[in-house]
Structures are given as structure tokens and as C-alpha cells.
Amino acid sequence: MTAPFNFGQLKFLKALTEALFHEAEMAITPDQVVANVCDLFAKVGGTKLDEIRLSLTATEFVLGGPFFTEDDVAGRAQKLKDRLQNSQIDLFQDMARLRGIIYACYYGHWQPGLEPGDQSANAANPVHRQIGFTLPKFRQRGSYDVPLEPVRGREIDPAHILDADSLEDEYDVIVIGSGAGGGVAAYNIAAQGYKVLIVEAGPFYPSHAITHHELDMIASLYKHGALQTSTNRDFVVFQGRCVGGSSTINNGICLRVNEAGRTHPDAKDVLAKWASIGAPVDAAAFHASYDAVQAKLGIAPIEPRSGRHNGPHLINGWHNYAAASTDPREKRAVADWFAKNFGPPNTVNACAYCGYCNSGCAYGRRMGIAQTYLPEACRDHGARILPGTKADRIVWQTAFDGRREAEAVKLILPDQSKGLVRARVGVVVAAGTIASSKLLDRSDIDGTGYQVSLNVASPVVALMPEGVGGDAWDEDQMSSYVDCGDFLLESHFQPPMSMASLMPGWFGDHASRMKNFGRVHSAGILFPADRRGQIADGKLKFSLDIDDDIPVLRDAMATLTKVHFAAGALECYPALARGQTITRDMDVDAFFRDAIREQDDVTLSSSHPHGGNAINEDPQHGVVDPDCRVHGTTNVFVTDASVFPSCIRVNAQWTTMAMAQYATGRRDPFR
Known part of the structure; x- marks a missing residue:
């Protein structure tokens, strides 16, 4: 493997x-940390490696x-404080995010063993011992x-995984993307008797190949090694890039829009909003689609024992906080x-709450797409999966009525050779908001990638x-929530590498703070940023x-800070660029008014990009029609979150799964 960085x-x-x-x-040692950084970026490679090289040069x-490296450690630290930690210059604030990579590669240290992810070789991992962390074993x-x-x-049966040699020249339907939207669509379409090929850009990692070596798993299973950002670098966007998509590396959270009793009663009606902007969805049929997915995945409220620390911390803290509140919205x-x-x-088979949800379930207990829809589509209905393959573009012919009709898909195969696979019946695009927008744009579909929404977290x-x-880390990563109407609060805790970042x-x-690893409790905010972004030059532009x-x-x-204090916290550490501490005697509202002037002042992320190829009855205002068919085409559908018309x-x-079910499970979309 080529070294990712030069000597300087x-x-x-x-x-x-x-x-x-x-x-x-x-x-x-610092040398071991640098070796971990090299290991991470050697695995990530591609454009993200080029970006980090440029960032290192610019930051230096x-x-x-060269004077920075020659200075003593105290002098270097002072320069970091003056020029990065305390800077209000956007470019310098972006450079300051390098600290997260260094800290992640320190606390994500893993000692090699006899086999990949060997926990026994890390029983005495010095970093884990330093922070009082114990591996699940x-x-x-x-x-x-x-x-x-x-x-x-x-x-999934490995016999159902293809490579360049076993790929056939034509299939009835080609489904691009194997995650929440693609997996559900592939299953439904294969069950209707079609010969289905599922194309996935990422690798195939069955549960037994997943380990608790965070750095390795995150580099392997996430797009850009979980370092994908918006063009302004203000938002980290987490997306899975593996068979099963983000359902392989997420926390399994399942919430319906506007679910009675589980959604704030004053929250905006999402489906009504869609209808008002030209995207009517049959509400009864859509909720029936939720029900179908629920039955397949066994969706149900988790057991409290799985979230026994941060879960009740948030719920009890909220009850204490709300009891003293005079705001009727908080009361509701x-x-x-x-x-x-x-x-x-x-x-x-219940969750064993190892705490490593975001780097994949090594115990096969997650009922993800790769444990439900995909193996059944392959075993029972003949579908096949081609991992490590990029869909380059859709090839068109003209249908009898003058509309475009997908004839084939150009692929970049696992060996990097190019291939053309014919689609006798049609194509389903479900690669996620960013990748689907890019593919449709490369395939000469107009208007893609506009009005992207994020659920923004911090x-x-x-x-x-x-x-x-x-120990706060001995539990499921995310277990409880509070819907406050304008935003949600969500409990969470991460293993060492992710928590350090x-x-x-x-x-x-x-x-x-990391030495108090077992004593810190954590939660995050989640609020909707509705249609603020677009995919420009293949990247997410978002503000x-x-x-x-x-x-x-x-x-x-x-609000979340006050809830922590209501739960008994001594002090709080919001994810601000400068790293300030909040104590109980401070005016919390005044603090945040002063501390957050712009988005660069706080660490922001999202695991939920959606929109970009919105449903709309009018082709001037949307990419797909209410059946999720691409306007102006006969046989191309989009069944992922990119079709959501608003946040x-x-x-x-x-x-996302319900949308794919709605588009492909109620009837044959190709008839």
C-alpha cells in the first residue's frame, strides 16, 4: 500500500x-498516532486523501x-490557540477541524492481533485503559x-454476490444502491418475478466480518471514511457506502412523520406540507407502507436496559426541566x-447493546437491509448483488410515445474496467441524495440536486x-428522545474513537474530558434545515x-444544556469550535446567543440528507412524479430519500424504506 503522505x-x-x-x-507515542492517521487515509484514498493533503499544507x-515544526511544543500549542482555536476566520475554523482527526486517531488506536479486529490483543490497549473503557468481550x-x-x-449468501466475471450482460431491472431505498425496492420488484441486479458502490461486509476496530470499520463502511463534508466544510455528512447502505452503520432509529403520541402535537404536518407544494402522497397508503416495513424489520420500542445510562438521563432530565417550565409547548x-x-x-435476538452501532453490528442482531430484504430478495426471488461497482450513467433510447426509456447502465466494475449492462424492463435509482443526484445529472436528467434538506445535529x-x-459507555448508542416541536433532543454515546472526534x-x-469517559453523559440536538442546499459539481453545498x-x-x-443540568450535571461541553465549558451558575441562553453567531462556531453534522430529486406533479418543480417515476421517462424510478419534497x-x-415500499410494493411500477 502506497504511503498517503510525504515526509514533510x-x-x-x-x-x-x-x-x-x-x-x-x-x-x-505521537508516531503511533501519525501511523493511525496514515492507516485511515490509505484506506479512504480518493479525493478525500487529496483534500487532506492540501489541508495539511495550507494549515502548516x-x-x-517550517518554523512551526521547529518550535517547542508549548510554542506550537500557543500558535494553535491564537490562529485556529480562537479564530473567527472561516478558513482557519475549517483548518481547526484537523484536531478531530488527530484525537480520533489517538483514541481509535488498535493493537494488531492474530485476526482482524482481535479484541484479545486489545485487552490491555493502553488508550482504553487510560480512559477506563472496556471492550465488549x-x-x-x-x-x-x-x-x-x-x-x-x-x-446474505456469498453465492449471491457477483464479481466482474459472474456478471451477466442483461437483467430485467437494475437497482442502483442497496440501502434503505434500494433494498426495499429490489425485494419488491424481484418478488414480482423480475430478474434483478443490485449495484452497490461499497464493499460487502457480512456481520461476521465486522469488528470493533473503529478506525478500520469506519474507513471501510462509510463514504469518504465518515469525513464527507459540505463544500464549505461546515457540515460533516455521514453516509454508509457498503452493502445494506446506511442501515448497516446507523443506530436503527425508526420514527414516522407525525406519529400520534410519538411526535410533538404542534409539529408541522409533513405530508400536508408535501401536498401543498405539489407533491400529494396518499397518507393511508403511505402509513400502510410504514406498517409493511415494520412487520419485515420487527420495529418496536427498545428495551430500557439497552439504553440504561444516557437513555433515562435524557428522559428524567427532561421531566425535571419541563416540570419547572412555563412554556406550554414544552409541556406538550x-x-x-x-x-x-x-x-x-x-x-x-434482541440488541446486545455493545455500543458499536455506528461501525456495524458484529453480532448480526441488527435487522438491517442486509439481514432482511436483500438476503430474501436473493434467496427467494433470484436477485443478485454486485458490490464495489459504480453506476456511471443511464443509457437511453426513445420510447414509442417520445419519452426517454432506459436501455442500459454503464458501470465501473470492481476491477475498474467499464461495462454496459442492459436493463430489459427498467432502472431504479436509490443511491442516496448525493449519489443519486450525481448519477441522474450524468444521465442528462435536468433539475437534479436542488433543495436538499438536512436534519442537522450537534x-x-x-x-x-x-x-x-x-459506565456511561456500556449501552446502546442511542436510546431515547424528546420531540420539542421545533427540534428533537436525542441521547447518545459513542465508542472511544467516535466520542473523541x-x-x-x-x-x-x-x-x-476523555479521562472522565465513564462519567460523561451525552445527547445531541436534531433540527430541520429545510431545502437549504444543492448538489453542485458533485458535492453538497449547504448553509x-x-x-x-x-x-x-x-x-x-x-435547552439541551438545561436538561443536562436538570439531570444533575456539574458542567456541560457543547460542541463549539473553541471548546468552552458551561457551568450551572451561567446564563445559558445568553451564553449561546454570544457563542453562536454563525454556523462555523459549532460542530454540525447530518446522517439524513434528503431531497434533491423531489416528487412533484409539475416537471418544472420536481424530478419525479407522485409515483416516483422520473419525469419524461417510461421506466426509471427513484426510491430513496432524495425524492422527499421537504424536510x-x-x-x-x-x-425512506416506506417511500420505497410505497413506490414498488403496492403495485408493479413497470406496468
């Missing part, structure tokens, strides 16, 4: 690592060029707990446990008194509205 870049990375750990004890220049579990044992019989808020496709709950971490509860703070502050979105962001962050405000997994 490696020297700068080491100097940067030493400075970021100034006044902090390191359990591994801003910090003083070595945790003490009693009779109350779900055993950490794999569930068998759910995986809904606080509850998430429903998920894990298990199902209360069965022998964390607030809270330090609890000693002796409160057990989102943990606010610099230098010794960051290290001391919050300073008048509409920034006040909601401030309010959500302030759905809740986690998108279940709604």
Missing part, C-alpha cells in the same frame, strides 16, 4: 499531534510553515443482560424511548458527579439561514 506532511502531523496533546499525558503555512454481564453472541442465519413535548429495527426487542456532553450510575475541547481540556435556522440552533443547544424533521431511515 508526516513531520507536520507529528508536530501537530504533540501540540494538541500539550499538557496531556499520552498513552501511545498558516501556523508558520471483557465486560461483566449478569443474568439480566443480553449475551454478546452472534445471531446466525440472517446474512414527547419524551420516549426510540423504536428500532434491532432484535426485535424482548426476544433472544452534541452537548455533560460531566456527572462521581458515582452516578455505571465529537468531544469539544483542546489540549489538556480535551484529555481530561443555514442566519435568521431562521441559527436561532433554532441556539435554542436547541441551550421530514425526524430520522430518515423508516420513511
